[in-house]
Amino acid sequence: MNPELTLLSSPSWKDYALLDSGGGQKLERFGAYTFVRPEHQAVWKPALPQKQWDAAHAIFQAASGDETGGKWQARRAIEPHWTMSYQGLKFRAHHTASRHLGVFPEQAAHWDWIASLVRAANRPVSVLNLFGYTGLATLAAAQAGAQVTHVDAAKKSVTWAKENQSLSELETRPIRWMIDDVLKFVQREARRGARYDGILLDPPKFGRGPKGEVWEVFDMLPTLLAACRTILTPRPLFIVITAYAIRASALSLYYAVEEMMAGAAGRTTAGELTTIEQSAGRALSLAIFARWESL
Numbered sequence: 001m002n003p004e005l006t007l008l009s010s011p012s013w014k015d016y017a018l019l020d021s022g023g024g025q026k027l028e029r030f031g032a033y034t035f036v037r038p039e040h041q042a043v044w045k046p047a048l049p050q051k052q053w054d055a056a057h058a059i060f061q062a063a064s065g066d067e068t069g070g071k072w073q074a075r076r077a078i079e080p081h082w083t084m085s086y087q088g089l090k091f092r093a094h095h096t097a098s099r100h101l102g103v104f105p106e107q108a109a110h111w112d113w114i115a116s117l118v119r120a121a122n123r124p125v126s127v128l129n130l131f132g133y134t135g136l137a138t139l140a141a142a143q144a145g146a147q148v149t150h151v152d153a154a155k156k157s158v159t160w161a162k163e164n165q166s167l168s169e170l171e172t173r174p175i176r177w178m179i180d181d182v183l184k185f186v187q188r189e190a191r192r193g194a195r196y197d198g199i200l201l202d203p204p205k206f207g208r209g210p211k212g213e214v215w216e217v218f219d220m221l222p223t224l225l226a227a228c229r230t231i232l233t234p235r236p237l238f239i240v241i242t243a244y245a246i247r248a249s250a251l252s253l254y255y256a257v258e259e260m261m262a263g264a265a266g267r268t269t270a271g272e273l274t275t276i277e278q279s280a281g282r283a284l285s286l287a288i289f290a291r292w293e294s295l
Contacts, residue, residue, distance in 0.1 A: 003254050006271035007283055010108035015084040020053070020279040022046035030093050030101055031084045033057045037099050038070075039284065047279035060099040070099060083167060087112070089139050091164040102134050102160065106273040106286045107202075110240055111140035114198065117238050117293060118144035121197070125237060128189075128196040130182045130224075131203050135161025142173040146198070149176045151185050153209045181209030183220065186227045197237040199228050205246050217246060225260045236264060239292040242273065246288075253290035266294045 063069035081094035254270035270290040
């Protein structure tokens with residue numbers, strides 16, 4: 001039986017909003033500031049008047065033919081960094097060398113889901129967050145009571161995540177911060193006999209590890225998933241995979257997770273992470289996902 005794909009959104013945000021989208025761009029509010037960023041999915045016309053787009057604090061000018069390159073153009077004064085919050089978590093946002101600001105708001109749907117599973121487990125839960133970026137999924141799981149291992153190849157991202165831990169006043173929670181190549185780390189954990197109840201993966205399309213290790217998602221994701229299966233506990237709680245900017249359907253992730261968790265008592269869902277516009281109510285698709293939970 002083929003799966004029905006699901007659209008997830010995150011309605012609980014107060015410090016973030018998708019104000020409008022269209023013409024290959026999106027107009028967003030992060031805290032007190034508004035930004036215009038490229039968005040290829042927004043093939044329709046904007047709903048808000050141009051003057052509201054022109055009032056944005058900054059716009060990201062994408063490099064021609066480059067999915068990641070470009071530069072920020074400031075239009076109004078912005079603090080070097082500012083604090084945002086979500087469901088009791090606090091974290092720092094600021095411009096980066098890319099179009100990103102340190103938080104992917106659409107992933108809050110995963111944070112809420114993971115936190116609910118951890119709380120409902122009524123037992124100690126160990127979580128592994130791979131490609132953990134600035135740590136918001138890590139902090140959501142820790143806030144709910146999990147022991148978390150956070151792995152990212154970029155020292156800058158891990159440092160940022162630790163700062164978010166302090167802002168959220170979660171310094172005493174059991175979080176292990178690791179700067180490492182994700183696949184090598186998982187393979188070492190398998191040899192050490194480490195086990196996890198839940199694993200999150202947010203793999204980039206392409207990347208490099210701290211020692212120059214090359215990551216290419218289509219070549220290496222099957223190997224990583226197979227390795228992750230060996231470090232799950234006998235009663236695993238969840239698996240989450242999210243993917244951005246790849247030429248694949250959520251069905252690809254669905255069947256990959258189904259294969260990974262074959263024989264385990266659980267169910268897999270897949271679909272798209274979306275953000276709902278305030279202007280016209282359109283659901284803007286930003287990523288594909290698949291997630292498994294135990295029955």
